[in-house]
Amino acid sequence: MTVINTIVGLGAAVMMPIIFFVVGLIFRMGIGKSFKAGMTVGVGFVGVNMVINLLLDNLGPASKAMVNRLGLHLTVVDVGWPTASTIGWGTPIMVATVVGFLAINALMLVAKLTKTVDVDIFNYWIFLQVGATVFAVTKNFWFSVILTWVVFAIVLKVADIAAPYIQKQYNLKGISFPHLAGLAWTPFAIAINWIIDRIPGLNKIDFNPEKIQKRFGAVGEPVVIGFFLGLLIGVMAGYSPDKFITLAVNIAAAMVLLPKMIDVLISGLIEVRDAAEKQLKIWFPDREFYIGMDTALLIGEPSVLATGLLLIPVAILLAFILPGNKMLPFADLASLTFLLALVTPFVHRNMFKMLIVGTISIIIILYVGTNIAPFVTQSAITSGLKLPSDFSAISNMTGAVSSWIGWVSVKLGQLFNAIA
Known part of the structure; x- marks a missing residue:
């Protein structure tokens, strides 16, 4: 565990080259080729982290400005996935738990029982946060x-089932995504796709990047879509012209880079x-294996990025109008694209x-975040975190703890308490 904690602490950019170098050696690539492949992944x-940080650094302040303009005063704050991973x-x-994984x-x-070799150790935190919350309950x-x-x-089993659809959509042979927060x-994607396909009129609506580009020409290019979405977010945030144009250019850059x-x-x-x-075909001639990876590989898809940007004002508006909601969308607003990465193949990139x-x-x-916030907050305290002074409770939007899975897990914990 000391070794695992040290590697995880280095971050994905250092951890993944080490993992893939070792994997390369196991599969007899040789030291030179294994090192090159590992470094290329690193x-x-x-590069991915640099562009994501560019996106988050620009969208974060804009999202917070939109929240402030609406005057949202809610008691449960979304602290974001970095804090959630620390929990x-x-x-x-x-x-x-990790040794068990x-x-x-x-x-x-x-x-x-599975085809997936999950090398995405960094994102074990998503499972661990759910477990930490259940521990706070029980x-x-x-x-x-x-x-x-x-x-x-x-x-792992669900990742196996979803893998063929994701591989076909993203052209990623031999890869699966055992990513709890995305899966x-x-x-819901499968259900919505089935329902809409059976509603006359709605089943004719199909917005995807290619069709938008074909219909609108250069205006439909990802770089232009990113620019106009950036302008929209900047205006909604109340930015001055120089600031919202800068935001638009940076988002356009992220869409391209x-x-x-x-x-x-x-x-x-x-x-x-x-x-x-x-090598696996030699060792196991009748087996198929997938390498389990992070959904960060998928968010460069233009439909995912564009729809994720549109969800920022949607999330803020919903927080404002939903009766009984106490959760303030905040730190994870800029990361909403991660919710859509594994949705895309099941709706055929229809934005x-x-x-x-x-x-x-x-x-x-x-x-869910409103309902189970006391337990998420307690799990944070148990993990040694200090709470924001302006809020009585915390949660986060893009982990699994505020999904239906987190809610079911908490309810199972409460049922265990009642029986015990």
């Missing part, structure tokens, strides 16, 4: 650990994947359907 992650990695159940993945692979160490293990095992919303940085990352990933596939799924997801997040 460089890709650095996850700081929980008392962390060591046992590694053992469960290995055992499920040996027993042919105060029972092993119930919390075992429940988190069960969620992890289920997610939580795929059932992010896919290119992801291409760099994927080029290194493909080298390892091809070597792994070749109209994506916006509906995203809106429903945010409604659920706000109500």
Whole structure:
């Protein structure tokens, strides 16, 4: 665990090259090729993080300005995924849970219960935060650990099932995404897609980047869409002309640069994947394996980025009008694109359907975040975090704890307390 904590503390840009270098050696790529592939993945992650930070650094203040303009005074604050990850990695159940994750993945692979080799260790925090919240409910160490293990095992299976659809949509052969926060919303995408396809009129609406570009020419290019979305957000934030034009240019830059940085990352990933596939066919001729990765690989898709930007004002408006909501969308507003990455394949990149799924997801997040905030807050205190002085409770929007999965987990914890 000391080794794992040290590597995780270095961040994905350092952790992933180490993992892929080791994986390359295991699959007999040789030291030189393994090092090159690992470094290419690392460089890709650095590039992706730089562009995401450019996006977040510009969208964060604009989102907060929109919140302030509406005068939202809510008691549960969205503290964002960085704080949520600290809660996850700081929980008392962390060591046992993570060791269990590694053992469960290995055992499920040996027993042919999963195809996914989950190397996305950094995002274990998503599972851990759910477990930390259940621990805050039950105060029972092993119930919390075992429940988190069960969620992890289920997610590996769901990642296997979703993988062919995601691989086809994103052209990522041999990759799966055991990402709890993203997979939580795929059932809604499947349901919404089925319902809308059976409603006359609505089933004719199909907005995707290619059709927009074909209809509007240069105006439909991602760089132009990003610019105009940036202008819209800047105006809604009450920015002066110089500030909203700067915001628009930076968002347009992110729309162009992010896919290119992801291409760099994927080029290194493909080298390892091809070597792994070749060697695994020798070792296990009748088996298929997937490399489990972070959804950061997917958010460069123009439909995901554009719809994620549109969800920012939607989230703020919903927080304002939903009766009974006490959760303030805040730090994670700029990260709403991550909710859509695994939705996209199941609605065929239709931004109209994506916006509906995203809106429903945010409604659920706000109500769940309001409902279970006392337990999320307690889990933060147990992990050693200090709470913001202006708010009585915390939650976060883009982790799984404020999804329906977090709510069900908390209710199971309460049921355990009632039985015990």
